[in-house]
Amino acid sequence: MNLKNIVLHKTLIVTFLFILLVVTWVCGQVSVYNDDLHFPVMIETSTECQTTATSNKSQLIVFTQSKKIAKLLTQNLCSDNVVSKQYGSVKGYWGYRTADSFEFVGKGIADLILAKNNIMAAFKAESTYNYQPVVGFSDYTAFFISSKEKPRITKQYFLDKRIGLLDYPTSRSGHILPKQTFKELDINLANLKITYASSHNELRDLLADGKVDIIASFWKESDEKRFSKNYITPLSNNISGTRWYLKMQQNNTDLLCAVQENLLDMSKDQSLHYYQNVQPFWRCGASLVSLKRRLVMSKYKQLLVIISLFFILSSVFYISVTQKSQQVAKQKITQIERQIALDLPLLDLSNELLKHSGNKDAVNSYIKTLNSYINSNELKVVAIAPKSEMVTPVNPHQIIRSLSTNNGLVLVVFNVQQTHFTLSHFIYYFIFLVLSVLVSFWVKFAFIKQSNKRFNNAQHQSIAEPTPLILIVDLNDKTLSSSCNTEQKMCLANKPLCFYLALVEYCTKNDDVALSHNKDVPEELLELANKYFYRLVELGHTVRKRPNFNNSLEKTLSEIRAALDEVLNECPEEKELYYPPKAYGEGSRSRLHSYGLANIRKGNIEIRGK
Numbered sequence: 001m002n003l004k005n006i007v008l009h010k011t012l013i014v015t016f017l018f019i020l021l022v023v024t025w026v027c028g029q030v031s032v033y034n035d036d037l038h039f040p041v042m043i044e045t046s047t048e049c050q051t052t053a054t055s056n057k058s059q060l061i062v063f064t065q066s067k068k069i070a071k072l073l074t075q076n077l078c079s080d081n082v083v084s085k086q087y088g089s090v091k092g093y094w095g096y097r098t099a100d101s102f103e104f105v106g107k108g109i110a111d112l113i114l115a116k117n118n119i120m121a122a123f124k125a126e127s128t129y130n131y132q133p134v135v136g137f138s139d140y141t142a143f144f145i146s147s148k149e150k151p152r153i154t155k156q157y158f159l160d161k162r163i164g165l166l167d168y169p170t171s172r173s174g175h176i177l178p179k180q181t182f183k184e185l186d187i188n189l190a191n192l193k194i195t196y197a198s199s200h201n202e203l204r205d206l207l208a209d210g211k212v213d214i215i216a217s218f219w220k221e222s223d224e225k226r227f228s229k230n231y232i233t234p235l236s237n238n239i240s241g242t243r244w245y246l247k248m249q250q251n252n253t254d255l256l257c258a259v260q261e262n263l264l265d266m267s268k269d270q271s272l273h274y275y276q277n278v279q280p281f282w283r284c285g286a287s288l289v290s291l292k293r294r295l296v297m298s299k300y301k302q303l304l305v306i307i308s309l310f311f312i313l314s315s316v317f318y319i320s321v322t323q324k325s326q327q328v329a330k331q332k333i334t335q336i337e338r339q340i341a342l343d344l345p346l347l348d349l350s351n352e353l354l355k356h357s358g359n360k361d362a363v364n365s366y367i368k369t370l371n372s373y374i375n376s377n378e379l380k381v382v383a384i385a386p387k388s389e390m391v392t393p394v395n396p397h398q399i400i401r402s403l404s405t406n407n408g409l410v411l412v413v414f415n416v417q418q419t420h421f422t423l424s425h426f427i428y429y430f431i432f433l434v435l436s437v438l439v440s441f442w443v444k445f446a447f448i449k450q451s452n453k454r455f456n457n458a459q460h461q462s463i464a465e466p467t468p469l470i471l472i473v474d475l476n477d478k479t480l481s482s483s484c485n486t487e488q489k490m491c492l493a494n495k496p497l498c499f500y501l502a503l504v505e506y507c508t509k510n511d512d513v514a515l516s517h518n519k520d521v522p523e524e525l526l527e528l529a530n531k532y533f534y535r536l537v538e539l540g541h542t543v544r545k546r547p548n549f550n551n552s553l554e555k556t557l558s559e560i561r562a563a564l565d566e567v568l569n570e571c572p573e574e575k576e577l578y579y580p581p582k583a584y585g586e587g588s589r590s591r592l593h594s595y596g597l598a599n600i601r602k603g604n605i606e607i608r609g610k
Contacts, residue, residue: 028320056088137241475609
């Protein structure tokens, strides 16, 4: 067995760690010194990391409301090659107050910021500082939610109800929109019974516990476990989700694509489904996205080993120091008691029986002399007095011991302060950190060598894939849009909208069926179109009678094509997937033409409000 195999053997590693723990315990036993406590910064508001360009003084500033997101994104950007070429460091700030967002947006401090579009619009940040949206979370709908009945948007309904709102003036679903509704209904807020909560989850708890009758919030899938979906009333549709904005004072497209890639990559690790569903605003080629994830995961696994080992060593050291300090304190107290017992007959203490007041100055002088010989900030004698004169209770850090004399009990009060963070202790902690880093590399080379080899081979491969197009059909406002440009929306009338959705669903199931202009629309397709029409009725868009989808078929298809031409103008290469084919020629060629969507299965359509 060669030396390399011996060094990387599991038994040797375990043996080394066991010996290291024993040595750590011994270090704790011999490292008890007297010094003042040193506290770190108690409340953090920022984090900073250096890129590989250490001589570059430029700094990329990031701001978000979440400490976890700020730290994770800052580290990811520091390790990004594009960021390293342009910046020497990345600094991430976080703030939970609305005023923090106002500060960073209003003054244009942040280069990358997570903010709501109403805040950006209020400060005109997009025109003033040229903030450009990079990725955005899905639009959503605000609701009044009740537990026992469907809320009604009337003045009389709200006056005797207990209402739960969010205590954040910038929250649209939980604060702005419900108050706008009350204002439109001419309701004075002072006449309403409003309870404010600090989060949407707290609002739901208030409603579930019966402390309020109605809350204003968004609806999520997990709410069906606690409330009925029949008891919700929409306040407003298509509320724009929060977006990440990048300050683009130069046409720095490399940085924009690098930031977008990091944000998309980070969203996949979020626990909530809403924060996983992000839409990119820019079409950037993906460069080693999957490989980057593996690299980040590898780094964080090694970081976990470092933190775990450092925590174990530090805990063992801390317990050892505490145990030793207590043991030393007990030994010293015993020695001090013995000395006081020897000197007690010579001390001029008061005697209640003999009506002798004693000499307090002499006793205090003796205590001062005694403490000077003890010479310790952790242990001092506070008082020596007969039991009848002792005032109780004492300080939690004080210990009372009793000595028996011919005149009764004499109490001695000791003040004990344990110091755990001395300069020597920090040196030991630093040594433990270095050892943790070295052992983590040792473990890494021993157990994931093969994985690193595969990663190094894969580093030279790159697959550039464009962001897939998503055609968005929203029944809430009867519009078509696309992920290429979510701001550009085209409205459709009831008949073409319902027919197109039915055509998509029908052709997905029957992609080989020919649909001719000269024949009646298939019965199954008509049923699907009627289903979507009834859904529009449920959403409150129409009260007219059901349209005849067999009539004016070519006009209906023309309206659909016109809307798709506008929405998919920036993506002509993918338009044919969603576009009902036109009939060319006359006679037999026209009669053989099919307006079916033959390749619709290759497309990606998102139907909202279905």
